[in-house]
């Protein structure tokens with residue numbers, strides 16, 4: 001089942017394994033692609049995933065999340081980005097590559113001054129964003145569309161919008177962070193308008209055949225935030241608008257402040273990357289949300305989060321609970337995991353211990369498994 005090709009929009013993905021977007025921390029100070037990216041994407045392409053999604057690239061300087069994040073906010077970035085696309089195409093037989101694009105909005109530790117649909121304090125950083133003007137919203141919509149055009153020009157096969165985990169798209173979608181009273185806030189239709197306009201503007205630039213898909217939250221895990229009832233309604237609208245697939249995740253950063261007894265699982269520094277799967281937290285922890293999305297959608301549903309064995313992969317696919325399986329941390333430890341599993345080599349389980357040590361490596365110029373410092377597979 002996992003070796004069976006399936007389409008996302010107009011492109012065929014050779015198997016059901018996707019490398020989920022994973023921030024690299026490898027760009028120059030100005031956001032340009034470096035040789036470190038090339039080495040990383042060469043290993044991943046050789047590892048057998050059918051589709052590789054890059055770490056998030058910022059569409060505007062006002063949306064940069066971290067130092068050494070890749071930029072896609074001007075045409076100057078196109079030559080560097082094209083090296084990533086070329087590397088994947090040259091090293092992975094029929095492997096496809098998507099650029100993930102994002103704007104962090106209110107959720108940035110890096111920026112002094114943040115913007116957001118509404119001026120609601122971000123409880124982790126204690127920063128109060130400035131409410132975006134309508135002109136600024138138009139500027140950000142345009143920046144997303146231009147980023148999609150640049151990705152296509154750089155040779156990417158598709159683009160994924162980062163609409164999960166509390167960044168600006170989540171901020172528009174979520175009633176927790178969007179208190180606007182104009183036509184970008186209020187009803188679910190109005191909160192989805194931002195994504196509708198991004199899609200329509202982008203299609204004018206890249207045509208309907210270039211797949212634009214999205215990662216979004218099944219639930220925000222915050223009181224007053226998006227619920228599964230709402231997110232499935234949003235997903236249906238996105239399908240109608242033309243989005244080609246949906247990767248289902250959950251949580252915003254502020255969840256890290258909540259307690260286990262309120263959530264039923266232990267929140268961590270990045271709530272979307274739950275720790276110690278199988279010991280402290282459940283495997284495939286976003287499965288109920290993906291299943292709810294599958295029930296209402298015809299476009300492919302991608303499941304991410306704590307998928308720790310090939311037996312589980314087979315089960316999810318044969319139950320038709322999701323169409324694709326996405327992996328982030330396990331591929332930091334073992335970039336060749338899809339090939340290893342497909343060839344039946346070694347354990348059924350992943351080697352990754354879900355310790356989240358990889359998160360801090362991105363602050364020191366790389367992305368690698370903290371447990372494998374000496375035998376880093378990307379060096």
Ligand SMILES: Cc1cc2nc3c(=O)[nH]c(=O)nc-3n(C[C@H](O)[C@H](O)[C@H](O)COP(=O)(O)O)c2cc1C
Pocket residue numbers: 020021022023024054055056100162164215249272273274304305306307326327328329330358359362
């Ligand atoms: C180091 C690191 C960087 C990440 N960067 C991104 C990112 O750029 N975009 C994104 O959508 N998710 C990002 N994530 C979240 C992962 O894509 C994924 O949703 C999460 O880790 C759960 O999947 P896993 O259990 O397979 O790791 C990151 C996670 C880690 C550990």
